[in-house]
Amino acid sequence: MAGWYRSNMDTGKVPLFKLKLMEPTKDKSYTIPISKSWIGKNLLLAAAAGITIYFLINKHPGYKWVCKEMFTEDKEILSYPPDLTTGQKTALKLGKSYNYLSYVRDHTPDTAVILLPSAEAFFPAGKKSGFISEPYNKLWALRFLYPRKLVVPYEKGRTSYLHKITHIALVNGQAPELLPVQLDFPYTDTIIQMNRSVK
């Protein structure tokens, strides 16, 4: 073993953590790959590099945004409970939109064909809506409702699935134009099962 260290020391390839294993003998001299002056100079260089980064992330608005705002959120994540489910984490970001679609998913069979409300129903003009992002977008909603089939109001007359609708999703108490009956019960956000086909 000693021979191995010796031969590698001459080439300056001795790992630092191995140094303490070497025992200098009386006759032989050993070289250590770093010197005191190297450490001193490089501490100064490291300080200069650190100051440069410090000024960059504190003075430049773009880099400041990365370190002060973007990563503040990241640090918060580390304090979140580690055992949240994927659904709970999605709800943290998508709020009511995800919760509503999860409700629809949990109350419909996989084979359901669902009429999704329009964008205007999710976000009524002049009214505050608790929904965020695009739950009215067919592809967006499918990510959470697949394998159920979805139909959106503007597809009327363009898809045969309109006649296969088994459920109608209702939001903000607005009945879709395509609903074949008048609802005589109070509701806000719900899903109802059809027993008549949509014309």
Add this chain to the structure above:
Amino acid sequence: MLPAAILVTILSGFAIVNMIAVRFSMQEKLGLSFLVGMAFQTILMVLLDQLNIAVTPVSITAATSVAVAAMLPFLYRKRQHIITPVKVKGINGLWIVFIGFIVYIEYMNFTKCLYFPTYDRDSLAGFDTIGYIISREHTIRHLSIFQGDYMPSIHGPGSYITYAPMVQLSYAYVYMFGAETSKLIPALMFGFFLLAFYGAALRAIGTSGAAVATFFAMMTPQMLSWSSLSGTNVIHAIYASLGVIYFTLWFRKREQSMLSMGALLLGINAWCRSEGIVFIGACLFIMLIDAIIRKQYKALIECTLIAAAPALLWTLFMKVNGLYAEGIISTHLIVDGAKLKTIWDAMTNHYSNTIYYGLTFIGLPVAILLNIKSLIKEKDNIQLLAVILLSSFLYMFLLYQVTYTWDSINNVLAYSAKRFLFCFTPMIWYYVFSNGSVVTAFLKLDGLFAREKAITVK
């Protein structure tokens, strides 16, 4: 099962990288392994689907195994060069601080990326959902959401049916192997990109310069922010920028491995997003000039074939399977001064936006000015600069030729164009730090602060 699938991807990519460039450094090989491996898996998925074989974990793994087995005899001949020591030489205080900061920031970014499932609008209304459904239906061409009766708008202008397939298929890959979200893909992509970029920078810049260049390439605010989401733009930027970097490195030493790797990555860039064609166009144009001057056309033909292959494969796949949408690019030259001004104003606004891109677009003119003497006299780094400028121009021309019936021009310029510029940021930082004068300065600094005369212990 998922860790094994990722390992298979990395190993297959590592095999391909070694087939092309066995003499690359380990940093480059490791960095490129996942990037190339993931693209390879997605190409296999398309081929399997075309052969009417269900795209399942079993079929993908079997196809990968066959492909890697076919490479083994070639790799065996190069075996002594495949795994080489990771050389970390000439490190100094500057390198330690910058690399330490990069590792810290990437750790934070990786953690955030993996913590939250996909929630950004573009992914949910596109790539992530398409990938998820592919993983459940085990097909691409017969996908339920590609059927006209179920999706009446599927063949409309700008429809997702014609999106280049790389990102959605890579998401499908991880979903198929049991992932709950697709975020593992962007998280790994960015991490491996940083390693590959650093390796490529080491090649031309030196130790300290490579660390600082990687720091600036990573810290581009909007790009770093988007790297933890599931959008396509950062993934596209990774392939486009590395492709251009390796392509232009070829002009320095004319090593075939550089050109092949550059062409492959450029090809994958168009496999990610169709607009990537602007980088292929710019590179081939520069190469054509070089070929005419040198009267040597073999490399140009090889590069063209490799770079065009993925886009051609996808075009053919769409054609054969009836996957089409109304075109959004005008085939005749549009003459519209107002539109041109709108695009120019929006792009110059982006270029001058330091909140989005940090110092990137300030760094470019400063680097040109600092290097102007060498640029004129020795044509130092001129190919990379030419590709950056020419592809910027081609992209603006592409924006100009688009007929905005599917979205407003203002939306496209404000969001899509903003994110497209991510492709340029690593290229620009590579250019800034690989200029002769900057390289000389950093090499002097490396020499000054490198391990010097060692003390002698008696």
